[in-house]
């Protein structure tokens with residue numbers, strides 16, 4: 001089984017920054033179609049800051065590191081996603097208290113804590129065309145895999161696919177919260193930008209563990 005240290009986690013964060021930074025136009029266009037067009041700028045500034053301070057974060061315990069990531073996201077990222085990612089990381093930190101590495105069970109616990117925090121902070125449910133619609137199916141898939149003793153390689157493949165499919169499924173969803181609700185079509189026909197950037201993170205995490 002894998003064991004992710006706080007140093008590994010910052011390597012992963014740097015890969016996320018790279019992926020997000022490279023997709024400026026795509027993510028900006030998605031948020032321009034359903035929202036106010038700033039999602040890329042918001043999320044890029046958050047991960048950019050984490051990338052910048054990665055050396056000081058990689059030597060912290062996982063608990064302290066996740067707290068710092070949460071605080072950084074809250075203060076750097078404007079918009080809904082800052083508060084939501086901030087809450088997610090602060091909640092996940094608690095799961096990691098006293099732990100030196102993240103194994104399979106812990107990672108499922110981390111993602112579950114993030115999902116619960118985002119749903120309660122944003123007061124939103126699965127199916128409402130948000131970032132939840134990538135994270136929720138990934139978490140459900142992860143829990144089911146652990147319960148069925150699915151081999152690790154297969155878990156990574158399935159969780160990644162669940163996150164990517166979840167983001168793709170937002171295309172058909174009507175927005176219930178956020179700016180897309182102001183539009184006549186409630187965003188139907190467009191992917192939710194927050195679900196897409198969430199799926200990037202889960203995809204990169206699963207690929208990082210595999211490598």
Ligand code: ADP
Pocket residue numbers: 031035036037038039040042043078079080081082084118121122123124129130131132177178179192193194195
């Ligand atoms: P803002 O909407 O304030 O401009 P961003 O553009 O950075 O912030 O983020 C928009 C994304 O945040 C949406 O695409 C959606 O995925 C997510 N989002 C917005 N509101 C909520 C909410 N209440 N719960 C969960 N996710 C949300």
Ligand code: MG
Pocket residue numbers: 031035036037038039079
């Ligand atoms: Mg926006």
Ligand code: MG
Pocket residue numbers: 036038078079080
């Ligand atoms: Mg905004």
